[in-house]
Amino acid sequence: MSGEVGHAAGQGTLQGSLGELISDADLAGDSSPPYLYPDYVATRLRAPRRPLVILPHTLSELTGPAFGEDAVGELDHDLTRQHDEEPIGQRIVVSGRLLDVDGRPIRDQLVEIWQANAAGRYVHEVDRHPAPLDPNFTGAGRCLTDSDGRYRFVTIKPGSYPWQNHDNAWRPAHIHFSVFGRAFTDRLVTQMYFPDDPLFDHDPIFQSVRDPEARGRMISTFELGLTEPNWAHGYAFDIVVGGAAATPLEH
Numbered sequence: 001m002s003g004e005v006g007h008a009a010g011q012g013t014l015q016g017s018l019g020e021l022i023s024d025a026d027l028a029g030d031s032s033p034p035y036l037y038p039d040y041v042a043t044r045l046r047a048p049r050r051p052l053v054i055l056p057h058t059l060s061e062l063t064g065p066a067f068g069e070d071a072v073g074e075l076d077h078d079l080t081r082q083h084d085e086e087p088i089g090q091r092i093v094v095s096g097r098l099l100d101v102d103g104r105p106i107r108d109q110l111v112e113i114w115q116a117n118a119a120g121r122y123v124h125e126v127d128r129h130p131a132p133l134d135p136n137f138t139g140a141g142r143c144l145t146d147s148d149g150r151y152r153f154v155t156i157k158p159g160s161y162p163w164q165n166h167d168n169a170w171r172p173a174h175i176h177f178s179v180f181g182r183a184f185t186d187r188l189v190t191q192m193y194f195p196d197d198p199l200f201d202h203d204p205i206f207q208s209v210r211d212p213e214a215r216g217r218m219i220s221t222f223e224l225g226l227t228e229p230n231w232a233h234g235y236a237f238d239i240v241v242g243g244a245a246a247t248p249l250e251h
């Protein structure tokens with residue numbers, strides 16, 4: 001379920017030679033992380049070694065099908081109501097707007113999330129770290145944006161979990177997001193973090209986004225307006241597809 005679990009092969013052997021392959025363009029300007037960031041060990045194996053070939057959108061891609069109302073179930077946005085009982089954890093509302101490069105709302109588009117449970121455990125065969133699974137939490141949800149480009153999820157705050165990238169490596173708590181922009185070919189996968197996480201400075205995935213402002217765009221904000229009395233904390237997280245203010249994507 002996570003993009004990073006179990007990717008530790010080759011650690012400690014290629015740092016010097018591959019580090020030279022990071023281009024200047026990767027390290028300046030673009031808010032996206034470079035394809036190759038040696039501290040994030042999995043990128044050493046999957047980073048492209050040749051220049052990318054850009055394929056322009058065709059008419060069929062730009063006019064492809066939108067998602068209909070019946071594509072998403074009534075409770076798909078509420079990860080706390082997918083089982084007989086409620087999951088353990090801090091209940092949270094996560095909401096924001098999906099925006100295009102010009103700041104316009106992207107309507108009727110699919111937003112999907114996946115995350116670990118409150119103990120930091122994924123429901124995934126690769127995740128075997130010794131934290132409990134929660135029988136009332138699967139950790140996947142989806143919804144459509146409304147006419148204002150807004151999405152809303154109800155879930156529980158995910159826990160931090162260890163990964164094998166380096167010694168004593170722990171991921172900051174995060175929720176994975178997949179969104180579509182104006183076309184299916186505009187799919188963007190990113191991670192949403194929580195404010196003031198002490199693990200930010202130690203996480204190569206977070207740090208692979210080199211621009212501090214761009215890193216800040218991956219961090220949600222606690223918002224009292226989304227917080228519901230006696231029920232749930234609220235976090236705001238807007239997602240911008242493309243442009244100078246883009247939410248950094250995950251390669």
Ligand SMILES: [Fe+2]
Nearest residue numbers: 002003004176
């Ligand atoms: Fe993850």
